[in-house]
Amino acid sequence: MNILTILAHPDPGSFNHAIAQAAVEQLKINGHNILFHDLYQEKFVPNLPASEIPKNAFVDPAIKKHCEELVQADGIIIVHPNWWGQPPAILKGWVDRVIRPGIAYEFKDGEGVPIGLLKAKTAIVFNTSNTCKERENNIFLDPLETIWNNCIFYLCGVKNFYRKMFRIIVASSDLQRKLWLDKVKKTVNKYYPELNNSELPFD
Amino acid sequence: MNILTILAHPDPGSFNHAIAQAAVEQLKINGHNILFHDLYQEKFVPNLPASEIPKNAFVDPAIKKHCEELVQADGIIIVHPNWWGQPPAILKGWVDRVIRPGIAYEFKDGEGVPIGLLKAKTAIVFNTSNTCKERENNIFLDPLETIWNNCIFYLCGVKNFYRKMFRIIVASSDLQRKLWLDKVKKTVNKYYPELNNSELPFD
Numbered sequence: 001m002n003i004l005t006i007l008a009h010p011d012p013g014s015f016n017h018a019i020a021q022a023a024v025e026q027l028k029i030n031g032h033n034i035l036f037h038d039l040y041q042e043k044f045v046p047n048l049p050a051s052e053i054p055k056n057a058f059v060d061p062a063i064k065k066h067c068e069e070l071v072q073a074d075g076i077i078i079v080h081p082n083w084w085g086q087p088p089a090i091l092k093g094w095v096d097r098v099i100r101p102g103i104a105y106e107f108k109d110g111e112g113v114p115i116g117l118l119k120a121k122t123a124i125v126f127n128t129s130n131t132c133k134e135r136e137n138n139i140f141l142d143p144l145e146t147i148w149n150n151c152i153f154y155l156c157g158v159k160n161f162y163r164k165m166f167r168i169i170v171a172s173s174d175l176q177r178k179l180w181l182d183k184v185k186k187t188v189n190k191y192y193p194e195l196n197n198s199e200l201p202f203d
Numbered sequence: 204m205n206i207l208t209i210l211a212h213p214d215p216g217s218f219n220h221a222i223a224q225a226a227v228e229q230l231k232i233n234g235h236n237i238l239f240h241d242l243y244q245e246k247f248v249p250n251l252p253a254s255e256i257p258k259n260a261f262v263d264p265a266i267k268k269h270c271e272e273l274v275q276a277d278g279i280i281i282v283h284p285n286w287w288g289q290p291p292a293i294l295k296g297w298v299d300r301v302i303r304p305g306i307a308y309e310f311k312d313g314e315g316v317p318i319g320l321l322k323a324k325t326a327i328v329f330n331t332s333n334t335c336k337e338r339e340n341n342i343f344l345d346p347l348e349t350i351w352n353n354c355i356f357y358l359c360g361v362k363n364f365y366r367k368m369f370r371i372i373v374a375s376s377d378l379q380r381k382l383w384l385d386k387v388k389k390t391v392n393k394y395y396p397e398l399n400n401s402e403l404p405f406d
Contacts, residue, residue: 046293089251095287
């Protein structure tokens with residue numbers, strides 16, 4: 001399976017990088033084809049220009065390649081820190097520019113009802129946070145859940161969604177981080193298992 | 204009063220630009236000092252670098268100026284389209300880079316409880332959307348409300364929040380847009396009234 005993995009954190013020494021590395025290692029072990037992007041390392045340009053808004057617009061070749069990989073993906077993994085209940089701007093720009101009409105979704109003529117076009121059946125989002133669960137859920141209302149699940153993946157036809165928030169990063173021990181990385185690998189193994197043993201957890 | 208107005212839309216002919224223009228016109232009539240930024244026109248760079256994450260980091264001089272204006276602001280107006288239940292990446296980058304620790308908020312030592320530092324008492328967010336109200340509220344769960352109100356302005360100590368979503372933009376008539384721009388002016392007039400008649404609607 002083609003598994004698209006997108007990482008968005010500016011510090012190469014971040015725990016986000018460790019999560020992405022653990023995910024990719026497990027994907028390799030399981031024999032998948034990995035489409036991997038470290039958006040900061042690639043200097044991804046996040047600002048959607050007006051010229052790229054129309055459905056059939058000419059898009060930057062780098063964006064076109066991202067779109068082709070999204071279309072090819074059988075599964076998606078997103079890794080990013082929780083910044084203001086949202087992804088970092090660089091990843092928001094990947095959403096704005098790559099998840100295009102005609103590529104990931106389209107609208108029924110005249111009705112404005114979105115139809116998902118992606119063939120990926122499952123998306124996993126790994127987040128890191130320094131906000132405690134109670135404040136995130138009760139005061140901030142955890143917008144990342146509805147952003148990724150309802151607004152993005154559901155709209156694009158990706159029906160199976162799993163998200164895990166690792167917290168509190170700043171106060172975590174080496175042992176805790178090791179256990180979290182084990183959790184990452186187990187999660188990847190569950191949703192994108194070995195190809196010769198590919199009884200998927202959904203469907 | 205210093206009113207900071209931030210606009211994020213790539214098309215200078217957009218209705219977002221018309222909204223921002225109407226807001227600025229009313230602020231001028233009411234005698235306020237306007238701090239205005241059209242982020243696309245200014246080519247704002249949204250990607251927060253790792254070096255800018257620490258509280259006392261050296262920040263880019265352009266970002267420092269943005270921070271100074273945010274500190275000076277007695278009121279804030281944000282204008283942007285609803286893209287995936289979130290602001291465009293360029294505006295998310297303004298949030299990531301300008302709403303800094305020590306500038307807009309800080310944490311109680313050892314507790315992780317945020318304390319708002321902004322002196323602005325009121326923030327207005329004007330949004331545009333092509334999604335109907337029922338789908339936005341019932342399927343997408345309207346994350347923009349909690350993003351701006353709970354996650355950002357409440358955390359930074361801006362207690363009075365008003366948000367208006369104009370919809371459906373693509374299907375709107377010239378008359379409808381004119382009425383919406385009147386609504387923008389009335390809203391600005393209500394929350395940031397004439398200086399010599401400055402009985403604020405809150406407090």
